[in-house]
Amino acid sequence: MSKTITVNPETSTVTIEQTSQPETAPVSVMGNSIHTGYGWWVDIALIAIVLIAIYAFKQCMDRCFRVRRIKRRIRR
Secondary structure (H helix, E strand, C coil): CEEEEEEECCCCEEEEEEECCCCCCCEEECCEEECCCCCHHHHHHHHHHHHHHHHHHHHHHHHHHHHHHHHHHHHC
């Protein structure tokens, strides 16, 4: 944020201008957006961590069901 104060002694006026920095646009993937307020790289890192967690959970569930299927076939 920047502030500018201008004093004009001839007309006895004071002008105060305040401008703010434009915010960065949020990262958007397939209609889902995330904006942490840090940098775009933090937003992308968070998305990557979530995707890795979903993939790891899916692999774990696949292993659990694969073991159960093998045990069922052996019993028959």
